[in-house]
Each structure stands twice: as C-alpha cells, then as structure tokens.
Amino acid sequence: MATEIRPGADLPAVPTRPTIAPTSGRVPAAAPDPAPAARTTKIEARDLNLYYGSFRAVRDVTMDIPANKITAIIGPSGCGKSTFLRAFNRMHELAQGARMEGRILLDGVDIYDRSVDAVDLRRLVGMVFQRPNPFPTMSIYENVSAGLRLGGGHKPTNLDAIVEDCLTRAALWDEVKDHLGDPGTSLSGGQQQRLCIARALAVDPEVILMDEPASALDPIATLRIEELMLELRGSYTIVIVTHNMQQASRVSDQTAFFSMGEDRAGYLVEMGQTATIFTNPREQLTEDYISGRFG
Amino acid sequence: MSATPGTLAGSRAPFAERLAAVRGSRRRVVDRVMRTVALAAALVCVLPLAAILLFVVIKGAAALNLDLLTKPPKALGTGGGALNAILGSLQMVAVAALVAVPVGILGGVYVSEFASRRSARAVRFAADVMVGVPSILIGIVAYTLLVVPFKQFNAAAGSVALALIMVPVIVRTTEEILRLVPHEIREAGLALGVPTWRVVLSVVLPAGRTGVLTGVMLAVARAAGETAPLLFTALGSRLVNVGQFGQPMDALPLFIYNGARQPIAALNDQAWGAALLLLLFVLGVNVAVRARSWGRRAG
Amino acid sequence: MTTLAPIGRLRGRTATRRADVVFRGSTRVFGGAVIATLGVVAAVLVVSSAPAWTRFGVDLITQTTWDPVRDVYGALPFIVGTLYAAAIALLIATPIGVLTAIFLSEFAPRRVAIPLTFTIELLAAIPSVVIGLWGIFVLSPFLRDTVDSWLIATLGWLPFFRGPSFGVGLGAAGVILAIMILPTIVSISREVLSSVPNSQREAMFGLGATRWEVAVKAVLPYARSGVVGAAILGLGRALGETMAVTMVIGNGQDIPVSIFDQAQTIASKIAVTFNEASGGFQTQSLVAIGLILLVMTLLLNVAARLLVSRAQRGPIR
Incomplete structure (x- = not known):
C-alpha cells in the first residue's frame, strides 16, 4: 500500500550488500565477470509497445536489465507491469488479440525473431506467478521435474539429483525430502510458492520472471521468498514485478517505476539503482509515488 | 540438460547456443499434429449432423406433398399421408404440456423459493436422475398404470408418459433461471406488503420468463421427438383421432418408426417426409431458443 | 451459488x-x-x-435362452448386447469427444468455438427415431460397403471381426450410439476443461510447454474426474437409448461375438417384444430386464454427476 511507504532514509543499503553468502555445496558467486561488456546487460527492451486488441497497455518502453541482478518493477496497479514482464518470455502473446511492437534482445538475441520459438524461449526464461500454482495431480517430485519431463534438449539422466538440488536451492528440501510423493498441493501456501520456484529452476533458466510472487503469502512466507531471491541472485537474472515498494527496496538492485498515461497505457517513468530511486529520484512522479502522494 | 542447475552464470553456454540446444523439434511436430487431430475430431463431431440434415432434407423434401400434410394413410396399400400422425403429435404433446408445464414450473418454484437446502438438493437430484431414466421404461410404467387397467392402448397414457419426460426438464431449467433473479426484486415486493405467492407469480416468474419459456420449449421439442414412451401407450393408429384420448393415436415418431420398418419404398419415403416435418419443428425450436441464449453469452 | x-x-x-x-x-x-x-x-x-x-431368479440374468414357447426367459444375450454396443460407442466417442472438447476449450478462437459448440449441441436435439431412420437407410449400407468389408478383410481372423456384415448389427448400433452420446461427452468435457483455472495453463506454458502439452499435461489431468464423468454420463445414455438402436441392431437372439452379429440390447428387446408379449412371464421378464437397465443407468448417472460436480470444484487428489 502506498500509504505505508516509509521514507527512503530507512531503506537498507541495497547496493552495498555483500555478494550472496555461499551456502554448503554451492560455489560462491564469481568474481568479476569475465566479459563485462557482453555480460552486464542481460535483456534490452527497445521501444516496446504492447497491445490487447486496440488497447495499448504499455507504451514506448526502452530498458536495460542487468545480468545476474534483481530488477524490480513497481508502479500503480493497471500500469502494465505484468504485461511488460510477460513480454520477456512471450507469454503476452497467449492472450486473445495480444500484439507487440519493438524489440527485446536477450544476450543480443532478438527473442521475437522468426527463428526463435516462444516454446523454446520459455525454457530459458522461467516464470513464477502471483498465486502458487503447483500441478495438483502431480507429486512434489513430479512438480519439480515437470519441465524436464516435457522432453526436448538433452534428456536428463540424473533427475533425482536435479530435483534434490532445485528443492535445496528453493530452500524446501529439508521440509519435503521425506514425502516427495505427496501431492504438490498438500504444502502450505509459502511452501507451494517455493515449490513453484524449484519447478522454474529445474529447467536451468537464465532469467526468472516473478509476477508479484509473494502477494498471496503471509509475512513470514514472504520473507522466505525474499531471502530465496537474494540467494538466487548472482546465478540468475531476476525480474520481479511487485506492488510492495518495501519489498522492491529490500531485494532489488535496480528499480524501474512505471506509471499510467492519460490513455491508460503504462510507461516507464524512470529506472535506476534502487537506492537512488527510493532516496533521490529524478522525476517528481516517482517522488510522489514512493512517498505515498500518488493518486 | 547441458548443465546441472546451479551452474554459475559465467559457465553456461551462450544464450543463443542454449536456445538451439533446447529446440524441441519433435515436440513441435507432435504439437502441430495433435492440434490438427483435435480439429479433425471437432469436424467429425459435426459430420453426422450435416449428414443427417442433408439426407432428411433431400429425401424428406422429395416425399413432401400436400397429401402428406392433409390425408391419413390409406386403409389398404400405400399412399395417403401423415395427417393422423401430425394431429396425434400435436394433441398428445399439447396435453402433455398442459400437465407438465404447471407441475414443472411450480416444482421449480418450490426448489428455488421455498425448499430447504436439503429438499432442494433432493428434488434437483431426483429431476437429474429422471432425465437419465431411459424413456422406454417410462413407457412401461405408463403402460402398467394407464393401459393395463383399461385393457386399451390409449392416447392419454401416451400424454402422461410424455409429461413424465417433460417435468424434470422444466423443473431444472425453471429452478436454475429463478436462482438468477436478483434477490432485491423479491425483497422489494415483500417490503410493499405483497403476499409471497403474488411476489413469486407476478414478480419473480415474470423476471425469469424468457428462461422459463426456453426450458418449456426445449421440453416440448424433446417430447415431440420421443418414440419409445408411445410404443406401449398410444400405440399408433392409421386413423385420424381427434380428441379421443381413450383410443390409440398416432404420432410423427411412431409414423416414422413404423414406416421405416416396412420393406415398401413408398412407406419408407413417407417416413422420410415425416422425419423432415419432425426435424423442422424440433430443430426450429432448438435453434430459435438456443440461438438467443447463445447470442447473449457471446455478446 | x-x-x-x-x-x-x-x-x-x-x-x-x-x-x-x-x-x-x-x-x-x-x-x-x-x-x-x-x-x-x-x-x-x-x-x-x-x-x-x-x-x-438369477437365471433371468445368467441364462441365454429366451423362449416364449417353453416360457423360459434368460436375458444374458441382451445384457451382453447392451454392454457390447455401449462399449463400442464409448470406444469411438470418448477419444473423439475429448479431443473435440480440448479443441473447443484450448485451441479454437472464440469465434470458431462458439458456433461449433452450438452445432454439436444441436446434434443432441435430433430425435432418436430420425437418427435411426438415417441409420437404416444411409449409415448401415455405407458401413457395410466400406468400413465393414475392410475390417473383415484385414481383421477378419479375429472372432470380433468375423463376417459377413449385413450392415445392420452391433457395429452399426455402436456407431449410431457413438453419434448420439458425442454431444454429451463434448459439452460436459468442454465445460469442465474450461473451468480449469488459467494459472494451471500459465504454469505449464511458463515451463516451455507447447499448446498440446499444456492441454494434456496441465488441463486434462486437472479436469480428469469431470472428463471421466462425462464419459460415464455418455455410457448411461448409450445403455438406455432405444429407438435408433432398435432400428439398426438387427434381430439376434444369441450372445453376440463379432461386431457384425445382429443382436438386441435390453431396451431394443423391450421395444420390439413388449407389445407381442401378452402378459404372463414374458412381459414380467421384459419388465425385469427393464429394472436391470434402470439400476445400471441410475448408478452410472449418480456416479457421473458426483464426478462432474467434484471436478468443477477442483481435481481429486
């Protein structure tokens, strides 16, 4: 809620947060990127316009999303944040009458090029949704391995190891290791969401899109998801849409602020280091929004 | 999987290479093929309807003439028409509707307006089950109760059998429609001090009248096409029977059934003609009634 | 609600x-x-x-001789005929019906799905006797001259496909029944598939699934009990359907083996025999097999409705 926003002074110093703490069994985050020029930007959106039929939901967005960082997209509801997010794994085009203009480059590859199949793209750009949506007829194990069992690419030989690894990385392994055969829906809401994150991790995506992943969860479950995001940072490029500005300030490296124009089309107001956006935004609109003066 | 999860960003293959590696060309072919198969299945579903319509229209139109509509069958040999069946269907369905419509509507009113949750569920359940009872068994019941005691096949038994088929349909549609009538309408009526029965009859039912009418018309169309309940009750007759409900009476479905069983081309042709008449009525009602509700749903 | x-x-x-x-x-x-x-x-x-x-007693169900002359009645051939014809119908109609439901709910754009659903539901409104008429004069000869002769030529060594085919018979009855239960299976399956929450589809799409994979790996499993219910409801209709079956099943008194055998179902046996049986044990025995039919259809209907209503609330774990 916009009214609960605390002033920027209280925000944690996100940019200075040390690299994620190594946990057992995992290699610590790498030292400086070997090829910085090619690596620092993961996704480039260029003059993006997204439509539903004749309605323009997102207008002229150009944005660079850094690799292996967390980028938060905030803004009032209805400003096209989710629509924008869904352009990155081409889920937008599944809606009736959906259309896009502009370009999105992922590691320099135009993902809307004719040679790129949306189905293939979605294996490398995972997504976590607003409400936990495990497959109710599948067990926990089957949920995690669902993407891998679709086939395509190399057939995994060590499914068990991958399931364990993904559940561990989703901080769920200890809770479920003794009943992997139970249905995914037998878990609590927060556990279900971590299961969905494990499911997304299993296909080894490079980008994880999160569409308000904690909005259906209680504060404690929310905290665990946030901790999890921080641990995944460094290995994955994470883009999170959130209506919770405190959450954005807690977890993200970069923040993009979207607003809605007269024509109800969402547009990018500004983007920058999270600390900057929340303490010293360039735009008055951003200032108003984060200080709760927006509409 | 070219790498176990948890690979660090730096050690993954470049994105373009990975994109090529996950390329599921076999899956894409399966997808394409199966979507085509699903489309084909949908077309297969439409095929019988088209084929039935085509043949009934072609063969029926060839047999359709003034005699078919205005003359009863000749007492001997072939020729004549289906007047006995047309009049019989009209009478038996009309009488059945006269019984079933009030019973069905009031039964539906009971379920939606007065019944406790449990009795509502019981009536609804019984109506659903009744719809599923094979209609030939309804024929046996009507035969046992209304033919055997009088030692005479009669049209009244046929009408009752048809009414038994119509009632549950009308109860269910009425009840479903009335549940959609906003509660405020009822409260407004009651607040004015209008007695409950008047609120139901002059406010609630009129509010749902198109839906109730839809249910009634669909039930009438269904009854008009029923054969099995009439086999052991109205029996069928080559004579024109007007108003003699204690006597056997013909109906279009019986006329079709009997005409189709004879190895005589002229009678088969008459059956096709009668089938066209029956189909025009039944599909006409269905299209008229459903098209409206579909139109509303689509718009 | x-x-x-x-x-x-x-x-x-x-x-x-x-x-x-x-x-x-x-x-x-x-x-x-x-x-x-x-x-x-x-x-x-x-x-x-x-x-x-x-x-x-149970001889009514287990004996195979239905002989009004000796006044003994065993209805096993008709019970088998009923189940056999219904099984053929279900075998044909379930895959076609479920695929159609998937097409209507998952693949087809609205402007195609709406008129198509309407058309298929219209098929359910055609009177049984009209379908029977078409069955005798159009479908049976067509089957005899095309599908049947091909089946006999290729699979005739199996007892189930032993010829000759007269056109009318169990197979034709099964096809007619399949046509008649298709609208039931399609419209109920379509409803339960459409009631599957979109989040399930998105979850599967998000993992890189194709549309077909989304339909069969996310949507269909979620709605499976409802789809099973739709098939059972179709089965219930197939068991009790009378006129069209009576008109195309021929008239066989023995337990059918081949799909080209002529046979009787319970309902068709009652339809053709009831008026000739003037009281006594034959009439009573006909009512008795009618009672068996009632019990079968009631059980199936109740089971199907439970499954469908449960499916619309979510999948069974």
Missing part, C-alpha cells in the same frame, strides 16, 4: 396468510411429485417384474 435464504424463508413464520400457505404447499406437492415419480417408476418396475424374479 447464492447463500441468500429462499424467499419463502424471508418471512419465516409470519407468512400465515392462507393464500401463501396454500401456494407454498402446492409448490411443495409438485416438487415432491418429482421425487415421487422416480419412486413410482422404480416401484412399478419392481412390482410388475416380481413374479418373474420369483420364478426365474
């Missing part, structure tokens, strides 16, 4: 006007009448068939 109290309960005990009491009472009578008719149907069938049950 609304949780508001029905209007009759709004006024509670204050509704003492005589007209209200009478009105409410009469609607209750009519509502009760629906339940009563079901009871009457069952009672009539039980009472009218009682002498046959007493006389023949």
Whole structure:
C-alpha cells in the first residue's frame, strides 16, 4: 500500500550488500565477470509497445536489465507491469488479440525473431506467478521435474539429483525430502510458492520472471521468498514485478517505476539503482509515488 | 540438460547456443499434429449432423406433398399421408404440456423459493436422475398404470408418459433461471406488503420468463421427438383421432418408426417426409431458443 | 451459488396468510411429485417384474435362452448386447469427444468455438427415431460397403471381426450410439476443461510447454474426474437409448461375438417384444430386464454427476 511507504532514509543499503553468502555445496558467486561488456546487460527492451486488441497497455518502453541482478518493477496497479514482464518470455502473446511492437534482445538475441520459438524461449526464461500454482495431480517430485519431463534438449539422466538440488536451492528440501510423493498441493501456501520456484529452476533458466510472487503469502512466507531471491541472485537474472515498494527496496538492485498515461497505457517513468530511486529520484512522479502522494 | 542447475552464470553456454540446444523439434511436430487431430475430431463431431440434415432434407423434401400434410394413410396399400400422425403429435404433446408445464414450473418454484437446502438438493437430484431414466421404461410404467387397467392402448397414457419426460426438464431449467433473479426484486415486493405467492407469480416468474419459456420449449421439442414412451401407450393408429384420448393415436415418431420398418419404398419415403416435418419443428425450436441464449453469452 | 435464504424463508413464520400457505404447499406437492415419480417408476418396475424374479431368479440374468414357447426367459444375450454396443460407442466417442472438447476449450478462437459448440449441441436435439431412420437407410449400407468389408478383410481372423456384415448389427448400433452420446461427452468435457483455472495453463506454458502439452499435461489431468464423468454420463445414455438402436441392431437372439452379429440390447428387446408379449412371464421378464437397465443407468448417472460436480470444484487428489 502506498500509504505505508516509509521514507527512503530507512531503506537498507541495497547496493552495498555483500555478494550472496555461499551456502554448503554451492560455489560462491564469481568474481568479476569475465566479459563485462557482453555480460552486464542481460535483456534490452527497445521501444516496446504492447497491445490487447486496440488497447495499448504499455507504451514506448526502452530498458536495460542487468545480468545476474534483481530488477524490480513497481508502479500503480493497471500500469502494465505484468504485461511488460510477460513480454520477456512471450507469454503476452497467449492472450486473445495480444500484439507487440519493438524489440527485446536477450544476450543480443532478438527473442521475437522468426527463428526463435516462444516454446523454446520459455525454457530459458522461467516464470513464477502471483498465486502458487503447483500441478495438483502431480507429486512434489513430479512438480519439480515437470519441465524436464516435457522432453526436448538433452534428456536428463540424473533427475533425482536435479530435483534434490532445485528443492535445496528453493530452500524446501529439508521440509519435503521425506514425502516427495505427496501431492504438490498438500504444502502450505509459502511452501507451494517455493515449490513453484524449484519447478522454474529445474529447467536451468537464465532469467526468472516473478509476477508479484509473494502477494498471496503471509509475512513470514514472504520473507522466505525474499531471502530465496537474494540467494538466487548472482546465478540468475531476476525480474520481479511487485506492488510492495518495501519489498522492491529490500531485494532489488535496480528499480524501474512505471506509471499510467492519460490513455491508460503504462510507461516507464524512470529506472535506476534502487537506492537512488527510493532516496533521490529524478522525476517528481516517482517522488510522489514512493512517498505515498500518488493518486 | 547441458548443465546441472546451479551452474554459475559465467559457465553456461551462450544464450543463443542454449536456445538451439533446447529446440524441441519433435515436440513441435507432435504439437502441430495433435492440434490438427483435435480439429479433425471437432469436424467429425459435426459430420453426422450435416449428414443427417442433408439426407432428411433431400429425401424428406422429395416425399413432401400436400397429401402428406392433409390425408391419413390409406386403409389398404400405400399412399395417403401423415395427417393422423401430425394431429396425434400435436394433441398428445399439447396435453402433455398442459400437465407438465404447471407441475414443472411450480416444482421449480418450490426448489428455488421455498425448499430447504436439503429438499432442494433432493428434488434437483431426483429431476437429474429422471432425465437419465431411459424413456422406454417410462413407457412401461405408463403402460402398467394407464393401459393395463383399461385393457386399451390409449392416447392419454401416451400424454402422461410424455409429461413424465417433460417435468424434470422444466423443473431444472425453471429452478436454475429463478436462482438468477436478483434477490432485491423479491425483497422489494415483500417490503410493499405483497403476499409471497403474488411476489413469486407476478414478480419473480415474470423476471425469469424468457428462461422459463426456453426450458418449456426445449421440453416440448424433446417430447415431440420421443418414440419409445408411445410404443406401449398410444400405440399408433392409421386413423385420424381427434380428441379421443381413450383410443390409440398416432404420432410423427411412431409414423416414422413404423414406416421405416416396412420393406415398401413408398412407406419408407413417407417416413422420410415425416422425419423432415419432425426435424423442422424440433430443430426450429432448438435453434430459435438456443440461438438467443447463445447470442447473449457471446455478446 | 447464492447463500441468500429462499424467499419463502424471508418471512419465516409470519407468512400465515392462507393464500401463501396454500401456494407454498402446492409448490411443495409438485416438487415432491418429482421425487415421487422416480419412486413410482422404480416401484412399478419392481412390482410388475416380481413374479418373474420369483420364478426365474438369477437365471433371468445368467441364462441365454429366451423362449416364449417353453416360457423360459434368460436375458444374458441382451445384457451382453447392451454392454457390447455401449462399449463400442464409448470406444469411438470418448477419444473423439475429448479431443473435440480440448479443441473447443484450448485451441479454437472464440469465434470458431462458439458456433461449433452450438452445432454439436444441436446434434443432441435430433430425435432418436430420425437418427435411426438415417441409420437404416444411409449409415448401415455405407458401413457395410466400406468400413465393414475392410475390417473383415484385414481383421477378419479375429472372432470380433468375423463376417459377413449385413450392415445392420452391433457395429452399426455402436456407431449410431457413438453419434448420439458425442454431444454429451463434448459439452460436459468442454465445460469442465474450461473451468480449469488459467494459472494451471500459465504454469505449464511458463515451463516451455507447447499448446498440446499444456492441454494434456496441465488441463486434462486437472479436469480428469469431470472428463471421466462425462464419459460415464455418455455410457448411461448409450445403455438406455432405444429407438435408433432398435432400428439398426438387427434381430439376434444369441450372445453376440463379432461386431457384425445382429443382436438386441435390453431396451431394443423391450421395444420390439413388449407389445407381442401378452402378459404372463414374458412381459414380467421384459419388465425385469427393464429394472436391470434402470439400476445400471441410475448408478452410472449418480456416479457421473458426483464426478462432474467434484471436478468443477477442483481435481481429486
């Protein structure tokens, strides 16, 4: 809620947060990127316009999303944040009458090029949704391995190891290791969401899109998801849409602020280091929004 | 999987290479093929309807003439028409509707307006089950109760059998429609001090009248096409029977059934003609009634 | 579903006007009448068939001779015929029906899906006797000259496909039944598939699934009990369907083996024999097999409705 926003002074110093703490069994985050020029930007959106039929939901967005960082997209509801997010794994085009203009480059590859199949793209750009949506007829194990069992690419030989690894990385392994055969829906809401994150991790995506992943969860479950995001940072490029500005300030490296124009089309107001956006935004609109003066 | 999860960003293959590696060309072919198969299945579903319509229209139109509509069958040999069946269907369905419509509507009113949750569920359940009872068994019941005691096949038994088929349909549609009538309408009526029965009859039912009418018309169309309940009750007759409900009476479905069983081309042709008449009525009602509700749903 | 109290309960005990009491009472009578008719149907069938049950007992179900001359009645051939024809129908109609439902709910754009659904539901409205007429004069000869001869040529060494084919017979009855239960299976399956929450589809799409994979790996499993219910409801209809089957099944008195055999189902046997059987054990035995039919259809209907209503609330774990 916009009214609960605390002033920027209280925000944690996100940019200075040390690299994620190594946990057992995992290699610590790498030292400086070997090829910085090619690596620092993961996704480039260029003059993006997204439509539903004749309605323009997102207008002229150009944005660079850094690799292996967390980028938060905030803004009032209805400003096209989710629509924008869904352009990155081409889920937008599944809606009736959906259309896009502009370009999105992922590691320099135009993902809307004719040679790129949306189905293939979605294996490398995972997504976590607003409400936990495990497959109710599948067990926990089957949920995690669902993407891998679709086939395509190399057939995994060590499914068990991958399931364990993904559940561990989703901080769920200890809770479920003794009943992997139970249905995914037998878990609590927060556990279900971590299961969905494990499911997304299993296909080894490079980008994880999160569409308000904690909005259906209680504060404690929310905290665990946030901790999890921080641990995944460094290995994955994470883009999170959130209506919770405190959450954005807690977890993200970069923040993009979207607003809605007269024509109800969402547009990018500004983007920058999270600390900057929340303490010293360039735009008055951003200032108003984060200080709760927006509409 | 070219790498176990948890690979660090730096050690993954470049994105373009990975994109090529996950390329599921076999899956894409399966997808394409199966979507085509699903489309084909949908077309297969439409095929019988088209084929039935085509043949009934072609063969029926060839047999359709003034005699078919205005003359009863000749007492001997072939020729004549289906007047006995047309009049019989009209009478038996009309009488059945006269019984079933009030019973069905009031039964539906009971379920939606007065019944406790449990009795509502019981009536609804019984109506659903009744719809599923094979209609030939309804024929046996009507035969046992209304033919055997009088030692005479009669049209009244046929009408009752048809009414038994119509009632549950009308109860269910009425009840479903009335549940959609906003509660405020009822409260407004009651607040004015209008007695409950008047609120139901002059406010609630009129509010749902198109839906109730839809249910009634669909039930009438269904009854008009029923054969099995009439086999052991109205029996069928080559004579024109007007108003003699204690006597056997013909109906279009019986006329079709009997005409189709004879190895005589002229009678088969008459059956096709009668089938066209029956189909025009039944599909006409269905299209008229459903098209409206579909139109509303689509718009 | 609304949780508001029905209007009759709004006024509670204050509704003492005589007209209200009478009105409410009469609607209750009519509502009760629906339940009563079901009871009457069952009672009539039980009472009218009682002498046959007493006389023949389980022989009615297990014996294969139906002989009015010797006055012994065993209905096994008709029971087998009923199940056989229904099985053929289900075998044909379930895959086609479920695929069509998937097409309508998952693949087809609205402007295609809406008129197509409408058309398929219209098929359900065609009177059985008209379908039977078409079955005798169009479908049976067509099957005899095309599909049947091909099946006999290729699979004729199997007892189930032993020729010759007369056109009319179990196979034709099965195809006719399949046509008649398709609308049931399609429209109910489509409804349960459409009620699957979109989040399930998105989850599967998000993992890089194709549309087909989303349909069969996310949507169909979620709705499986409803789809099974739709098939069972179709089966219930197939068992009880009378006229069209009577017209195309021929007239066989033995237990059918080949799909080209002529046979009788319970319903068709009753339809063609009931009026000729003037009272006595034959009529009672016909009512008795009618009772068997009633029990079968009731059980299937109840089971199917439970499955479908449960499916619309979510999958069974």
